[in-house]
Amino acid sequence: MNKLEQEIIDTIAEEGAIDKSEIKLDSNLYDLGIDSLSSLEILVALESKYDIRISQNRLKKIDNIKDIIGVVSSELRKKQRKHNVT
Amino acid sequence: MKVGLMALSGVRVRSEKLVKLGVTLPQFVSRGQVIAQLPSLSLLIIASLTPDDIEVDYVEVPDVSQVKKLALDYDLVAITSYSAQIYEAYELARRYREASIPVVIGGTHIIAEPEEAKRYADSVVIGEAEPLWPKLIEDFRNNSLQPFYKEECPGTYALSNSPIPRYELLEPKNYNRITVQTSRGCPHDCEFCAGSKLFGNGFRQKPVDLVIREIERIKEKWSKPFIELADDNTFVDKKWSKDFLKALISLEIKWFTETDISVADDDELLELMYHSGCYQLLIGLESTSRDSLDGIDTHNWKLKHRDGYLEAINRIQSNGITVNGCFIVGLDGDTPNIFKEIRDFIQKSRLLEAQVTVLTPYPGTPLYKRLKSEGRLLKDKYWDRCTMFDINFRPKNMTIEELEKGLLWLFEEIYTEKEYLKRKRYYMDIVKKLPKRGE
Numbered sequence: 001m002n003k004l005e006q007e008i009i010d011t012i013a014e015e016g017a018i019d020k021s022e023i024k025l026d027s028n029l030y031d032l033g034i035d036s037l038s039s040l041e042i043l044v045a046l047e048s049k050y051d052i053r054i055s056q057n058r059l060k061k062i063d064n065i066k067d068i069i070g071v072v073s074s075e076l077r078k079k080q081r082k083h084n085v086t
Numbered sequence: 087m088k089v090g091l092m093a094l095s096g097v098r099v100r101s102e103k104l105v106k107l108g109v110t111l112p113q114f115v116s117r118g119q120v121i122a123q124l125p126s127l128s129l130l131i132i133a134s135l136t137p138d139d140i141e142v143d144y145v146e147v148p149d150v151s152q153v154k155k156l157a158l159d160y161d162l163v164a165i166t167s168y169s170a171q172i173y174e175a176y177e178l179a180r181r182y183r184e185a186s187i188p189v190v191i192g193g194t195h196i197i198a199e200p201e202e203a204k205r206y207a208d209s210v211v212i213g214e215a216e217p218l219w220p221k222l223i224e225d226f227r228n229n230s231l232q233p234f235y236k237e238e239c240p241g242t243y244a245l246s247n248s249p250i251p252r253y254e255l256l257e258p259k260n261y262n263r264i265t266v267q268t269s270r271g272c273p274h275d276c277e278f279c280a281g282s283k284l285f286g287n288g289f290r291q292k293p294v295d296l297v298i299r300e301i302e303r304i305k306e307k308w309s310k311p312f313i314e315l316a317d318d319n320t321f322v323d324k325k326w327s328k329d330f331l332k333a334l335i336s337l338e339i340k341w342f343t344e345t346d347i348s349v350a351d352d353d354e355l356l357e358l359m360y361h362s363g364c365y366q367l368l369i370g371l372e373s374t375s376r377d378s379l380d381g382i383d384t385h386n387w388k389l390k391h392r393d394g395y396l397e398a399i400n401r402i403q404s405n406g407i408t409v410n411g412c413f414i415v416g417l418d419g420d421t422p423n424i425f426k427e428i429r430d431f432i433q434k435s436r437l438l439e440a441q442v443t444v445l446t447p448y449p450g451t452p453l454y455k456r457l458k459s460e461g462r463l464l465k466d467k468y469w470d471r472c473t474m475f476d477i478n479f480r481p482k483n484m485t486i487e488e489l490e491k492g493l494l495w496l497f498e499e500i501y502t503e504k505e506y507l508k509r510k511r512y513y514m515d516i517v518k519k520l521p522k523r524g525e
Contacts (some may be wrong), residue, residue, distance in 0.1 A: 017310030
């Protein structure tokens, strides 16, 4: 697990009030006790932490931890590209 | 001695078209999942009312037909169920009685239809568990179980005496949300309401410290629980509400409840809700149409508030609390235009979630009595269609087919992923601007 993945999992654990040891990359959010309302606030916390804005289209099909990591990584890459251009 | 406490759990839908459509609509499925997983508070209260020397088992039965082998090590079985699953409850009762295990039955449906229930059970509880269960269990021990246990003055039991439900009977991993009741009743007196009047008139609330003790008990098993307040209308008394919310902040929980739109008028209340962990309010808006709201409750309270709906929803959601707006279709004032009106309202209001159900004549309600007297019920005692999604009456200003088609159309319009994501993104932008909860 890389540093970014670890950080994201730490945020999910904190926001979702879940024991870190229970969170695996393929853990389903609902099985972790994260329903649609809780997942919203986790995503907001990640947006604030990394100063990103997840596009509406990327909000679909976020079912497991890997999906969240994928979305955040992709938005961070987008941000980096934008930064490089400017 | 051992008592089996059986709850018939899960959401039921009979219409094949809706079943087919429902599984493809993510938002529809997610609320259904939540409801299906809520524990039965009444049985956990009954467990608390049972003397310590009697063993109790809490069992959820999602589908009676799938229970191939009954657990038979009980001396008594107590069953509770809603109308939609009542025939399944009766079937479960029949099987236990066939195995010579006496059955007690109770719940909101039973309060309305006690004689019907008596055909399937040895004893019928008509009213709240707290004043009735201790006597019932004493009689059972003395081999003198009575056919009926009826609350003498419904609605007068003081909730301050209510025991803390035995949450320790629940297996933590099976429950994403835990129910806590702070009140019984609602002052609005809606014609269709199957919950608030059956336990007696009036509005009763538990003392704040009792509710807090219940939540603390839950926290012994779930460190940061998601609490679903099992109330009809939590924030009727604003003074109680603020005291409660202030006490809640330090408990660091997430919570959800049902209330009415008047909470939007109180900024301090909204701020306290946000900081105490309120994630969502479920609010019965019922309709966007003035004609449909007219007469829905005895004081036309909802009609009077209708013009303020948009602003109120905006104010609540701007405070970081999502609103699940509930609408009923098939009301007497509804015409076939209602479906488009509700769709437009949901889009305009940007309600994060919406719950659209069909008008349902539950037994014991004034609506049931009126539709029956007007000859508009499709079939009497059609309880398994009391699902809130299946139609069991003739609408006034449209055909049954128009109502069914309109409901399906509305589901497809509002529950699509695209629409939901739009509302989700909007709400996330609001929350981003707010301080962290509790700070």
